[in-house]
Amino acid sequence: MNLRYLFCASLACLAFPAALFAGGDKEVANESPAPVTPAPFTFQGEFLLEQSYVGESDVARENFNVNDFDELYSHARFVYTPRTKYGIIRAGVEYERYSFGFSESGGHQLPNTLQEGSLIVGFDTKFSDSILVRLEAQPGFYGTSFDRFDINQFNVPLVFGSTYIYSPTLQFVGGVSLNFERDYPVLPGGGVRWKFAPKWVLDGVLPTPQLQYEVVRDVTAFVGADIKANTFKVDNRFGDRNGDTSLNGAYLDYEEVRIGAGVNWKLSSFLSLRLEGGYVPYRQFDYHRTEVRYHNQSGAPYGSILLQGSF
DSSP: OHHHHHHHHHTTOOOOOGGOOOOOOOOOOSOOOOOOOOOOOOOOOEEEEEEEEEEEEEEETTTTTEEEEEEEEEEEEEEEEEEETTEEEEEEEEEEEEOOOOOTTOOOOOSSEEEEEEEEEEEEEESSEEEEEHHHHHEEEEEEEEGOOOOGEEEEOOOEEEEEEETTEEEEEEEEEEEEEEESSEEEEEEEEEEETEEEEEOOOTTTEEEEEEETTTTEEEEEEEEEEEEEETTTHHHHTTGGGGGTTEEEEEEEEEEEEEEEEEEESSSSEEEEEEEEEEEEEETTTTTTOOOOOOEEEEEEEEEEEEO
């Protein structure tokens, strides 16, 4: 089962609400202008904090198994989003870390840690009231551990995404993701968001497609999937330490699928809390420029908590 197309395309599916562009130019009355008072400064931004735990599972390569390892996943992102007359600037930072509980006996050629520390540099604008566009670059270090990061682990993935607002209840999303260090450098993506009943929403946009139901005001239950993937570069001595020199400085595509259910609670007008749990049926570690690939053998349960907001 090869899910790279789904994983990587998901990075290009950037749905964002039309409300971001609310407040257009108003008509000027035919009268003497009133004195202009400068608007007070307001800080505009968005953030996300996520922590997950995945139970013990197995992967394998040929006749070699890596058994009973768990995973601790951490993700943090903060983006400053000031408005300009041409659109919305996106400037921020992001950190993502996978920590795997591999056996200390080693020999499996898999790093215990994969992590990313990057900047977010982007721009949201609109071509019309119905077509919204995002351009974004994510320059940063994509490696194994901070004490082994070097300039060779620097990468700049790029994203272009667009949303077409057909109606207030139906939007279509498309885009393309560029990362010249992964197995498939240029990949398309897409999805649809459809509010088909007063309390029901089909949010079919990757990487988190969901079927949502509004239980009560400010509380939404959902079932769906969460597709996580990224490309990392191991250090230049990694292969020497693990018995295969082809892995020195190799690029590793990591892919993971989660299927679960949960609740999203809107704590205030700018802050929400998401709790979810489910099962991880698929993951893969692929050094795609070598012959080393560890494929999924068994899945595991997971639990996750996420806090996000915008202001």
